[in-house]
Amino acid sequence: MLKFYSPLTGDFYENDVDEFGWNNGTVDYPTLFTGSDMSYYADSIQEAVEQRNGDDGGNLMLYFDESRNPDIKAKVMSAVPSVETQNGVLMGCTTVKLRESLTAPEMEDLLEYLKGQFSDGWGEGFEQQAIQISNGVLNVHFWNAEHFAFEVVSVQSEESVKKPPVPKRPTMKLIGEDGNIFAILGRASRLLRENGQQEQAKEMTNRVFRSVDYYSALNIISEYVQTELSEKTPTKPKTRSDMER
Template sequence: MQTLKFFSPLTINSYPSHEYYECSADDMLEKLSSAEALYYKDEILAAIEKEKLPSEGDRGLMVYFDEDKVLAEKIYSLNPTVEEWNGELWGVMVAEVKGELTESEIKVLTDYFTGQYSDGYGEGFEQRPIKVEDGEIYVSFWNSENFFIKPEQELKQNSEPDLGCNTQTRGGM
């Protein structure tokens, strides 16, 4: 069994506590960069843990995968998380894999992640506020403008974390 990680940019919106403001919540929206989001890493990790369903058990999001029976047997579990890399907070899908994955299997898997982030797991997660000391944040694993998923090794082989994307845009600012 080996662990594979797949990284993607996050979009994080912050709403300061309402008690000091007389304007609407939309007027107070602040998009955080992925570097600023590091401050809330522990709260985000706690929200991800809380989001897990008992029916998913140890397999996580893999219980919903039904596209390829051979691949389903190779992948024991899929679990979303966040990690710091190069001074930024990233969305990470952690896969426990039996054996090696082919390029075509990685493509099927990353397509599945995209669906989970945009319509499945991620759609629900991004709609639930995460309470923080100065208000609420909303975390989206899906960013339709600058979204990508890269295997950890591919992402980290280039020492520049933005891979041609503007860091501010990727982080949502």
């Protein structure tokens, strides 16, 4: 996943309030806002972006002409505009999800396409959206012909972050060992703790104490440690007195 950061500018129209507190509309001439100025209104601006993105989620790749470059269309899953605050400056942020990496020429072509979207397509519509803020309205521009550039940052998507491996079950022998369920439970619990599975040891112990018979307890233990019963289903119940032998 990539994030394409780009500068933002804004036109702020202050409410024209007279000496008696009456609101007479907005002044005709805007004040230029930078990304630093707009960082205070990040939530309102992001909400406006989401409104502009609409039901299709704002995926700009839906409008990419495949005949322009079929490889880009095949490799890029989505490109969604948003805003993010970086070091106190509000930036445009286009999140790009890829099926596979782009070549240098493909990357250049994608950047040119997104520039076009911000100057004449998606961005042109968004900058006409009047965003209400505390003391006026704000129009935000993703495109600035004089000072525009993308900063491309590679990030890990949530899907690509590998989950930690499940710890392997330690192996414990049952046959020929002490048949007292509490001795078996103690050995299994100790093995799990030595294997770094303290939570599993606690959970196993609680379940065993709630079990109804000897074989049910053995089956529970065999879910947490690898025993001769781990792949088998017990068929003969054992009494409470058997459990304490």
